[in-house]
Amino acid sequence: MRFDFTADEHVKVKIFLKKHEVSKGLLAKIKFRGGQILVNGQPQNATYLLDIGDLVVIDIPAEEGFETLEAIDYPLEFLFEDDHFLILNKPFGIASIPSVNHSNTIANYIKGYYVKQAYENQQVHIVTRLDRDTSGLMLFAKHGYAHARLDKQLQKKAIEKRYFALVKGAGVLEPQGNIIAPIARDIDSIITRRVAKGGKYAHTEYKIVESFGDIHLVDIRLHTGRTHQIRVHFSHIGFPLLGDDLYGGSLEHGIERQALHCHFLSFYHPFLEEQLEISSPLPDDFKNLITKLSII
Template identity: 70%
Template sequence: MRFSFDVHRPGKVKSLLKEHDISKGLLAKIKFKGGAIYVNGHERNAIYMVDIGDTITVDIPDELPYEKLEPIEVPLSVVAEDDHFLVLNKPSGVASIPSVNHSNTMANFVKGYFMKKQYPNLQVHIVTRLDRDTSGLMLFAKHGYAHARLDKQLQQKAIEKRYYALVSGDDELPSKGEIIAPIARDEDSIITRRVHKSGKYAHTSYQVVASYGKVHLVDIQLHTGRTHQIRVHFAHQGFPLLGDDLYGGRMDLGITRQALHCHTLSFFDPFKKERVVHELGLTNDFGNVIMSLEK
């Protein structure tokens, strides 16, 4: 894959490429695995001196797949795709990555998709993950350089994800709010989390979209990305998510997975040089619960 950059100040090639998120590791890959660097059409190395008005072009070699990741072909719900990014609508009940307990995962499905399409880059780069029982938008990079550029945005909290959740509680839930409470591991579990002063800073914003008695549809934005953050924060407020038996959610309203759905994903596309926004509506199981409550 080829990328070109105009030079706006004198310096070494590697210094200018670093400004475009091409790391030392990627430079080594270019040098030793079949890539190349050109300045004004002539092949050069990473320490070559460039001047204003020059053009640096890099050929990044194709990526071989991770052999341990089994490709599995299943139909995918593709929301958007170009040469650099793939946005999928993940169903609930599917884990993002393989583990001891999960082998049929989004990573396996995406590898199968890449191989079926005969894409040159076959490594799977997950940019944003979702819990197994959370549905909605997931973002994948289609090559390592695209992943590196979005990793920088993740560190700067420049990738925005918004979620819908159905929560229930006996008290009154304010129409909007900020939940700022540290999240730590439970003392007796490697899975569950809790609000505790020993935990890491966690910040969640929400707004109530609609209310159905004790059940509320809320629109949520994460400002940090702690494990189970939304589930833990709302359970701590006395409003656990419907279907979330791990944190005390109601299981009697027709939804048996945590009622959490990533409906909006927004990031700056460094290749198009514009901010892109992808959106989804409510899932059928959310809609069925709401219809039942409205009756």
């Protein structure tokens, strides 16, 4: 895969490329795995001194897929795809990555898709993942350089994700608000989390979209990314997610998983040089319950 840049400083190639988030690791990959650096059409190394206006081209070698990740053919719903990124509308009930308990995962299906399409780069780069029973938007980079550039945005909290959740509680949920409470591992479990002094700072912002008695559809924005953050925070304020029996959610309304759906994703596309915004509609189990509640 080839990328080109115009030098705007009188500096070494490696210093100039660092401004474009080309890491030392990627430069090493270019050097030792069949890539090349060209300056004005001539092969050069990373220490070559550039003049302003020089055309710098990097050829990045193809990425082979990990042999340990099995490619599985499975129908997927893609909401965006170009040469650099892919955005999937993930169904609930499927884990993002393989583990001891899960082998048929989104990562397996994405590799299966890459193999079927005969893409040059076969490595699966997950930028944003979701829990097994959370549905909605997942973002993938289609090559390592794209992944590195979005990692920088993740570090700067420049990638925005918003979620819909169905929550239920006995008290009053304010129309909008912020839940700021530290989250730590549960003392008695390696899976669950809890609000606790000494935990990591966590900030969840929400707004009620619609209410049906004691059940509310809320639009949520995460300002931090702690494990189970939305589930823990809403349980903490007395409004656990429907279907989330791990954190006290009601199982009485036909929702068979935590009622959580990533419906909006926004990030700066570094190759198109524009902000990209993708939305996902409410999943069927949300819509079916809302329809039922609306006519009661």
